Amino acid sequence: MKRIPRLCLHRPSGRYFVRFNGQAVYLGTDRRKASAEADRLIAEWLARGRQPSVPANDLTVTMLIARFKEWADGYFRYPDGRPTGTVQRNIAPAMRYLRRTYGNTKAVEFGPLALDALRLRMVEDGLSRSYVNKLTMIVKRCFRWAVSKQLLPVEVHAALATVEGLRLGKSQARESDPVLPVPDEIVEQTLPHLQAIPADMVRLQRLTGARPDEICRLRPCDIDRSGDVWVYTPPSHKTAHRGHKRRIFIGPKGQEILRQYLLRPGEAFCFSPAESEAKRRADAHGRRVTPEGYGNSIGTNRVRRPKRKANDFYTVMTYRQAIYRACDRLDAKLVQKAIEAGETVEGRLFARWSPNRLRHTAATEIRKRFGLEHAQIALGHAKADVTQVYAERDMSKGIEVARIVG
8 A cells, every 4th residue: 555645855955845656746945835735735646546646638548447447446345345346347348448449549539429439339249238338337437537536627528428328229239138037947947956055045045035145145143033034134235335224034934944054153154165065075975886995085186276265155156156057957967858858959958047036036926925115125125116127017917907997
């Protein structure tokens, strides 16, 4: 971490100065005035993210991207300090397009036509319309941030703000498929091909409608077990920065799944890949038919220094990967059966599904059985219109109206 600059005295000339990023700024011979000026300059330097002041005409897009990403890496984090994933999933791809296309361009010269050209390149690369609009908004935010730090004149962002997002049916960009609930039959088919721990994670997420990250980060100390319905309060979640408090309610079925994972220290994570891997190895050893003393003994065929080790908790990526692998195993089994039956197989027979779809499935069931308000509370949404995205409308009500009325 860079040290905070301090006021220094240049003895040969009697002038006071402050050094920023290796460059000295002289402030005169009056110590009181120099101290006040130094405080102002240091505050501005900290506000710029400890970066030197660069004239707007000298700032290139590549230089701007470097500063913006450094700020974003520190800004987009949960209250516990973990990165939210916004930088990796959205900001990094947007900045990659911007740097490759306009990296050597002066940032002050990047205007609406350049943004249109950048967006066209995204469309040509096959990105969906909604994702193109998201990346375009991030590019605009990068220049808005630069204006707020006085790196660029306000006219630059004002000009970019005139570029509207791509509209449905008004562009050549493809439309992305909506994220739909995963049917329970599909989930049940997948569960036998999952290891025991991720299978219990899937069951618990399906019952509670929690986000994948909330399931991965579950700890005994975060669960209030004083009532007949347990209340899980994640220490950090997606909307914590907005002041929202998230509560996840766990009923008798979820409690039965979770009970065996609570016999550990309160700060330990309930679902551990390291435990899952140890259990998988133990099960494999239990199925061993080779007599002891023949073949490999336990542990002799392992890599002494593996490049990757099982972590103490699942991430959203590793949780999703576990489900994908289970889907692949089931698909391979179905394909093999079809081939043995003499059928012609082209492509996959069983499609992959991701854990975020379980949240849609739970939301749809809760809304159908209890109504929109119950679904809103269960999913932890501040507004009901957000719940509408997750919970599919109950079409049976419309069918019933049509049957009676028309």
